[in-house]
Amino acid sequence: MIVLDKRPQPSRMWSYAAPVLAVVLTMVVGGILFAALGKNPVEVIRTIFLDPLFSKNAWFYRPQLLIKGAPLVLIAVGLSFGFRAGIWNIGAEGQYIMGALCGAAVGLAFYPMESWLIFPLMIMAGAIGGALWGLIPGLLKVRFGTNEILVSLMLVYVAESLLAAMALGPLKNPEGMGFPGSRNLSQYPSAANLELISGSGMHWGVVAALIAVIFAYVLLARHMFGFQVRLAGQAPRAARFAGVNPARMILICMGLSGALAGLAGMFEVSGPAGQVTIDFNVGYGFTAIIVAFLGRLHPVGILLAGAVMALTYIGGGIAQSNLGLPAAAISLLQGMLLFFLLAVDVLTNYRVRFSNRVAA
Amino acid sequence: MDLSAINPILLLASLMVAATPILLAAIGELVVERAGVLNLGVEGMMITGAICGFIIAVATGSPWLGFIGAAIGGAMLSLLFGVLTQFLLSNQVATGLALTLFGLGLSALMGQGYLGIRAPSFPDWHIPLLGDIPVIGPIVFQHDPMVYIGLLIVASVWFFLNRTRGGLILRAVGENHDAAHALGYHVRRTRMLAIMFGGACAGLGGAYLSLVRVPQWTEGMTAGAGWIALAIVVFASWKPGRLVLGAYLFGGVTVLQLNLQAAGVAVPVEYLSMSPYLATIAVLVIMSAGRAPGSLGRIFHAAR
Numbered sequence: 001m002i003v004l005d006k007r008p009q010p011s012r013m014w015s016y017a018a019p020v021l022a023v024v025l026t027m028v029v030g031g032i033l034f035a036a037l038g039k040n041p042v043e044v045i046r047t048i049f050l051d052p053l054f055s056k057n058a059w060f061y062r063p064q065l066l067i068k069g070a071p072l073v074l075i076a077v078g079l080s081f082g083f084r085a086g087i088w089n090i091g092a093e094g095q096y097i098m099g100a101l102c103g104a105a106v107g108l109a110f111y112p113m114e115s116w117l118i119f120p121l122m123i124m125a126g127a128i129g130g131a132l133w134g135l136i137p138g139l140l141k142v143r144f145g146t147n148e149i150l151v152s153l154m155l156v157y158v159a160e161s162l163l164a165a166m167a168l169g170p171l172k173n174p175e176g177m178g179f180p181g182s183r184n185l186s187q188y189p190s191a192a193n194l195e196l197i198s199g200s201g202m203h204w205g206v207v208a209a210l211i212a213v214i215f216a217y218v219l220l221a222r223h224m225f226g227f228q229v230r231l232a233g234q235a236p237r238a239a240r241f242a243g244v245n246p247a248r249m250i251l252i253c254m255g256l257s258g259a260l261a262g263l264a265g266m267f268e269v270s271g272p273a274g275q276v277t278i279d280f281n282v283g284y285g286f287t288a289i290i291v292a293f294l295g296r297l298h299p300v301g302i303l304l305a306g307a308v309m310a311l312t313y314i315g316g317g318i319a320q321s322n323l324g325l326p327a328a329a330i331s332l333l334q335g336m337l338l339f340f341l342l343a344v345d346v347l348t349n350y351r352v353r354f355s356n357r358v359a360a
Numbered sequence: 361m362d363l364s365a366i367n368p369i370l371l372l373a374s375l376m377v378a379a380t381p382i383l384l385a386a387i388g389e390l391v392v393e394r395a396g397v398l399n400l401g402v403e404g405m406m407i408t409g410a411i412c413g414f415i416i417a418v419a420t421g422s423p424w425l426g427f428i429g430a431a432i433g434g435a436m437l438s439l440l441f442g443v444l445t446q447f448l449l450s451n452q453v454a455t456g457l458a459l460t461l462f463g464l465g466l467s468a469l470m471g472q473g474y475l476g477i478r479a480p481s482f483p484d485w486h487i488p489l490l491g492d493i494p495v496i497g498p499i500v501f502q503h504d505p506m507v508y509i510g511l512l513i514v515a516s517v518w519f520f521l522n523r524t525r526g527g528l529i530l531r532a533v534g535e536n537h538d539a540a541h542a543l544g545y546h547v548r549r550t551r552m553l554a555i556m557f558g559g560a561c562a563g564l565g566g567a568y569l570s571l572v573r574v575p576q577w578t579e580g581m582t583a584g585a586g587w588i589a590l591a592i593v594v595f596a597s598w599k600p601g602r603l604v605l606g607a608y609l610f611g612g613v614t615v616l617q618l619n620l621q622a623a624g625v626a627v628p629v630e631y632l633s634m635s636p637y638l639a640t641i642a643v644l645v646i647m648s649a650g651r652a653p654g655s656l657g658r659i660f661h662a663a664r
Contacts, residue, residue, distance in 0.1 A: 004449065006661060088453055146644040149400065149453070150591045154637040157584050165630035289457055328468030328579075335462030339440070342450040342458060350449065350661075 004350040014348040019294050019301070022341035023308065029340075030333045039323055047323060048315030048333075061314050063201025067272050069310035071096070071264035073209040073303055075288035077216045078260030080297040082253035085232040089254055091137065091152025092261040093285025094159035095130040099262020100269035101166055102129025104182060104276045107191035108171060111183060118190040122266060123204075130262015131255045133159065138254030142247040148254065160281065167278045182276040185269065193271030205267030209306075212260060216299040225252070261285060283331075287313075290338045309334065366619045372499045379611025380510045381406070381565040381573060385589035386596070386603055387514050388561025394521060394598055395554035396534035396655035400456025401441050402562050403586025404463020409434040409563025410570035411467040414479060414577045423482040423571050427506065427564055434563020435556045437463060442555040445659075446548045452657050460586070468579045479575040482506075506568055511604070513561065518600040530554060534653035537660045547660050562586065584637065591640045597650025606643070613639045 027049065031041035052061040075092045082089045089095075103126030110118050137151035171182040186192045196202045220226035232239040232249055240246070264284065273280055291309050295302030316330030346352075385402050392399050412433030417426025441459050444450045484504050485491075491501040521527040532540040533550045541547050569585065570577050588610060596602035617635045625632070 004661070090457060140641070140645055144645045146641075147591075147594060150587060150594070150644060151641050153587050154584070154591070154640050157637040158634045161630045161634045165628055168630065169628065286461060290461070293454060326469055326472055328465055328472065330465075332462065332465030332469055335458060335465045338454070338458040339444065339462060342455050343444055343448050345450060346448040 003353045003355045004346065005353055007349060007351055010348050014345075015296060018344040018348055019296065019305065019341060021344050022294070022337060025340040025344070026333060026337045029336060033329070033332070034325070037325070037329065039325060044319055044323060044325060047319045048312055048330075050315075051318055052311055052314040061318070063195075063199060064314045065307065065310050066201035066206045067203070068313045069306045070203070070205040070209040071268055071284045072288050072291045072309050073306035074205065074212055074264040074267075075257075075261045075285060076291035076295060076302045076306060077209075077212045077299055078257030079288060079292045080216070080295070080299070080302060081220075081229055082257050083292055084297050085229045085249055085253055086236070087138075087250050087253045088149045089134060089137070089152050089257045090149055090289060091134070091154075091156045091285070092257065092288055093281055093283065094152070094156035095133045095258040095261035096265035096268075096285045097156075097159040097163050097281050098133040098265070099126040099130035099259075100265030100273075100280060101163060101171070101276065102126055102262070103266030104185060104269045105166075105171060107185055107188065107270060108183060110190070111188060114190045116190070119193070119204075119270075122191060122270060123263065126262045126266025127259040128262070130265065131259035134254045134258020134261070135251065138251045141254075142250055148250070152254075156285070163276070163280060164278045167276050167280075171276050173275075180278055184274045186271065186274040191270055193267050203267065203271045205264065205271060208263055208267060213299045213303050220299065229253070261288075287334060290334055293338060294341055312337075366623055369495060369498055371615055371619055373502070374615045375608060375611045376500070376503055376507050377573060377611075378614045379607040380507050381568040382585055382589050382592060382610055383514065383604065383607035384506075384510050384565035384568060385562045385586055386592045386607060387510075387517055387600065388558035388565075389589055390593050390596065390598060390600060390603060391517055391521075391530070391561075392554050392558035393593055393656055394534045394653055395530050395551050396537055396653050396658065396660075397445065397551050397555060398452045398456065398657040399438065399441055399459070399555060399558055400453060400590065401438070401459025401463065401586075402558075402589050403582055403584065404460035404466075405434045405437050405559045405562035406463075406566035406569075406586040406589075407467040407580070407582045408437045408463045408470075409566030410581060411471045411474070411566075411577060412563065413567025414474060414570040415470065417480055417567075417571055418474065418477060421480050423480055426479075426571055427567050430563040430567030431560040432563070434561070434566065435559040437466075438555050438559025438562070439552075441559075442552045446551055446555075449659050449661055452659070464580060471577050471579060474577045475579075477577065479571045479577075482572050482575070504572055506564070506572060510564075510568075514600050514604055521600065531653075534655055537655045537658070541660070541662055547662070551660075562589075565589070588636065588640050591644055594650065594652075595643050595647045597647070598653060609643070610636060610639065 027045050031045050034044040035041045052058065079089060079092060103122040106125040107118060107122045133155060136155060137148040140146040140151055141148045167180045173181060173183045193204050228244045231242060232244055269276060287309055291302055291305045295305035312330060312334060319325040320327055385406050389402050409430035413426040413430030416429035417423045441455055444455045445452050482504050484502055487501040491497045521531060529545050530550055533545060533547050537547045566582060569581060574581065592603060592606040595606040614636050617632045621629050621632050
């Protein structure tokens with residue numbers, strides 16, 4: 001009979017080892033899955049996890065790592081605050097869309113004027129758009145006690161519809177010969193989020209992601225708000241006695257995660273994506289949830305986890321074109337990773353003991 | 361715009377059909393939550409059920425076997441959630457999300473090669489006598505069997521929860537798992553069974569979409585129906601009777617919105633298609649007074 005004893009403190013060793021073990025387990029089980037699909041498992045796993053970094057074409061893929069990783073890290077850092085405090089914003093995908101729409105709308109409103117002021121204004125618009133969209137479930141929770149999980153998720157579908165409406169309506173390129181989609185912002189110098197160093201993949205979104213990581217680290221480790229977040233998550237009752245205002249906590253967490261998701265969307269629409277299109281969003285907001293957990297809700301961990309997830313996106317793309325691996329297999333792999341992490345985490349919080357006594 | 365093109369009888373009739381997938385998924389989740397478990401993976405189980413049912417129905421030519429396969433598929437996937445949350449004591453919110461992400465990927469992978477195929481037809485029942493009543497007949501008594509099976513499941517769940525010993529135990533486990541454990545009830549076993557029932561119902565709901573409502577397979581075809589089902593459970597204050605009301609309300613909004621699209625209302629389609637989701641939010645705001653089961657979402661770890 002296997003018995004689990006709760007550890008008085010989560011195991012430090014296992015909290016570091018669990019994500020690594022989860023990645024390894026995902027590779028093994030993923031390999032079995034790929035073998036079942038009739039692919040060479042070793043080749044597929046190598047293509048997904050190693051080729052983007054070490055193959056002879058890696059110079060082409062390495063910049064992609066920053067491009068795919070930046071939005072994931074930016075969103076996941078924002079989500080991690082709420083997740084720590086037990087506030088579940090799972091509608092980051094919607095906030096990402098709204099940030100992109102608001103940022104792009106501001107940029108397009110100034111077209112074709114050139115000014116260095118336009119891009120900073122777009123950044124602000126993106127952050128505000130995302131934050132407001134994130135504050136809707138926050139305010140409804142504070143005011144009416146609604147469930148923020150369901151409301152934030154419903155707003156993803158609303159945002160997707162709004163995106164389609166904007167791409168076909170107000171933001172449509174008047175010179176686009178009737179095709180849906182906005183003007184290409186990357187061809188509008190004042191609004192373009194171009195690479196800072198040519199060929200590096202380094203754009204303003206990457207800078208923002210790194211700043212967010214440092215900012216979040218300082219906030220969590222050194223600031224009163226970070227302490228309150230950790231307290232609210234670990235001991236909600238103690239937090240109330242310590243004077244943590246739950247309504248304020250909800251609003252700050254939802255607004256902050258919304259703002260960062262909005263920023264990610266804005267940097268994406270003005271840079272790598274270039275324009276507002278119907279299928280602009282590709283699920284970064286949902287993948288970022290996995291990134292946040294895989295990174296242990298810790299800023300530095302999220303940075304590493306974001307890199308791993310970006311790798312699966314790029315490697316998955318290579319495997320798709322070179323080995324004919326279905327795109328769905330990659331999203332399955334990403335879902336599997338979260339499952340294994342949650343399963344392995346039992347070792348972080350509990351001690352496993354074998355007992356001869358048969359449980360009642 | 362021509363609103364007279366909307367036939368109120370057809371509208372009300374299709375309301376029951378539109379509500380059925382959400383009703384099926386929601387009644388399963390209601391039982392899960394009454395047992396004190398919050399499974400946010402309804403969307404993932406629904407879409408897995410949709411593709412399992414579709415594959416089996418296409419392979420065998422029998423929609424009935426398809427529904428059975430969908431229920432099994434949904435239950436199998438929920439087992440994953442059950443093992444993780446009940447035996448490996450993982451966080452239920454995170455695990456439910458993982459189940460949804462995993463289910464969406466799994467279904468897309470399984471559904472390759474099934475795009476663009478039509479499901480074998482699932483004929484409507486024309487219930488004799490009752491179906492011939494004018495107005496009410498076509499609205500209520502001329503649907504496919506799953507509409508009635510869904511209502512039957514809801515009635516059975518109501519009876520089970522409120523009139524049987526098993527239902528009492530399940531509710532006890534959901535209200536206070538420590539007390540239920542102290543009385544000698546099997547908390548984990550009860551919850552595993554509830555979780556599997558929830559998975560099977562979600563699978564049925566998904567299969568209803570792919571076999572009857574659409575009836576085709578497309579990736580991500582549930583489009584949030586699983587999440588709406590979760591919202592309806594809250595709306596219903598965890599009571600089966602009100603669940604029917606909630607599901608039909610949403611069926612109504614969905615159908616009305618589709619009818620307005622077809623009638624060519626001056627509002628772009630994209631705005632109309634937001635309405636079921638906005639209605640869900642509105643309903644959550646109005647109806648958040650219900651009391652959730654006491655142990656909902658809490659991890660059960662028996663102290664020895």
